[in-house]
Amino acid sequence: MIVLVLNCGSSSIKYQLLEMKDETLIAKGLVERIGMEGSVITHEKTGHIKIVKEVPMKDHKDGIKHVMDALLAPDGGLKSLKDIDAIGHRVVHAGEKYSNSILISDTVVAALEECIDLAPLHNPPNLDGIQACKELMPGVPMVGVFDTAFHQTMRPESYLYAIPYKYYEKYGIRKYGFHGTSHKYMAIEAAEMLNIDVNDLKLITCHLGNGASVSAIKHGRSVDTSMGFTPLEGLVMGTRCGDLDPSIVSLIGEKEGITEGEVTSILNKESGVLGISGISSDFRDLEAAMKEGNRRAELALNIFARKVRFYIGAYIAEMNGVDAIVFTGGIGENDTYMRELICKNMGNLGIKLDPYKNNVRSKMVILSTDDSPVKIMMIPSNEELVIARETNEIVKHSRLL
Ligand code: AMP
Numbered sequence: 001m002i003v004l005v006l007n008c009g010s011s012s013i014k015y016q017l018l019e020m021k022d023e024t025l026i027a028k029g030l031v032e033r034i035g036m037e038g039s040v041i042t043h044e045k046t047g048h049i050k051i052v053k054e055v056p057m058k059d060h061k062d063g064i065k066h067v068m069d070a071l072l073a074p075d076g077g078l079k080s081l082k083d084i085d086a087i088g089h090r091v092v093h094a095g096e097k098y099s100n101s102i103l104i105s106d107t108v109v110a111a112l113e114e115c116i117d118l119a120p121l122h123n124p125p126n127l128d129g130i131q132a133c134k135e136l137m138p139g140v141p142m143v144g145v146f147d148t149a150f151h152q153t154m155r156p157e158s159y160l161y162a163i164p165y166k167y168y169e170k171y172g173i174r175k176y177g178f179h180g181t182s183h184k185y186m187a188i189e190a191a192e193m194l195n196i197d198v199n200d201l202k203l204i205t206c207h208l209g210n211g212a213s214v215s216a217i218k219h220g221r222s223v224d225t226s227m228g229f230t231p232l233e234g235l236v237m238g239t240r241c242g243d244l245d246p247s248i249v250s251l252i253g254e255k256e257g258i259t260e261g262e263v264t265s266i267l268n269k270e271s272g273v274l275g276i277s278g279i280s281s282d283f284r285d286l287e288a289a290m291k292e293g294n295r296r297a298e299l300a301l302n303i304f305a306r307k308v309r310f311y312i313g314a315y316i317a318e319m320n321g322v323d324a325i326v327f328t329g330g331i332g333e334n335d336t337y338m339r340e341l342i343c344k345n346m347g348n349l350g351i352k353l354d355p356y357k358n359n360v361r362s363k364m365v366i367l368s369t370d371d372s373p374v375k376i377m378m379i380p381s382n383e384e385l386v387i388a389r390e391t392n393e394i395v396k397h398s399r400l401l
Helices: 061-074 106-114 124-134 149-154 165-171 180-194 247-256 260-269 270-276 283-291 294-318 331-334 336-343 384-399
Strands: 001-007 014-017 026-031 042-047 053-056 086-091 143-146 201-207 212-218 221-225 325-327 373-380
Touching: 001 124, 001 221, 001 384, 014 061, 014 124, 014 373, 042 061, 053 061, 061 124, 061 149, 086 201, 086 384, 124 143, 124 384, 149 180, 149 221, 165 212, 180 212, 180 247, 180 325, 180 373, 180 384, 201 294, 201 331, 201 384, 212 294, 221 294, 247 260, 270 283, 270 294, 283 294, 294 336, 325 331, 331 336
Parallel strands: 001 086, 086 143, 201 325, 325 373
Antiparallel strands: 001 014, 014 026, 026 042, 042 053, 201 212, 212 221
């Protein structure tokens, strides 16, 4: 089965075309600046050079048309659109409606439209992508793979906030968690690497990129995660503040004479390690500045690492132990210094990083010392592959019905 995976952001579309027989990547690409000046598509058939083309694209439908043109070009990877057997869409928020990926129907689209209030920036472009595919490739089965779904196994003790219960009932205010596809992938791959059934494992998975979250995964099920009602809660991130005393919001608004919406935007876009350092949200810039003696860059990195350790400790307590800690994401896969900082001084918890093994980037490897009771692992993220696998399974199953 050939599966097209689409990840539609507000002004971008990431895509991959995969042959599921052997899980090979046929082609991949990225559409950027949709609806803006300078829209551009970058397409790469596996083993061929990248093709970059600037072309006006007014909306996601236009964008997907150009994805199809790129795939059908002589070095594109596809002979005919009829060869696409299924489409897998990454969808950010499914609220409490879906705890698994699902075949997209009109009912599913209506349910996702009801979740727009919960993810006003993310769900609309995801739905635009679904609508565009329906028009451009009618009849091709589509599957929705949700960021929130994997965390639907959390218990109310983990997901409820201590605010009047009526707000959960009236507005669905609770912890949902995000990066679910990535946390699930880490759990499955870690179990395979360790050659232990995932049902026998306690794992702490750390997705550390521009957005960052940690999850506690017991017996293959998410029991807790650091992101909350929105992806703003939890760890300190590139530009997001993470956990915060809520009274700070009204105080900043009052003192600065700005609206609550403007404060929220500052907490999302101008905070995190960028806010603390005043330099950059990119860990490469911060580490370079630290080496030149910049104290605030060093402080930002230390605060980030401390918060990851804080959640690791909390989740060890929550699960009464941990067998392995897994790292992924731009920072988790590339930042040797940050992994070392996070794992420092946790020997008494059985967490011992091997500095020699840690000197590696973006590989599926074990990074802990041979005598470390808790394994430390790195598993490069491959969310597109998870989306393609789920799409393949669901479409195959639906054909049997
Ligand atoms: P992601 O959102 O997963 O793509 O991660 C992006 C972030 O990863 C960047 O903003 C950097 O902070 C970080 N990153 C990427 N490469 C490196 C590297 N070689 N060293 C340190 N941090 C890195």
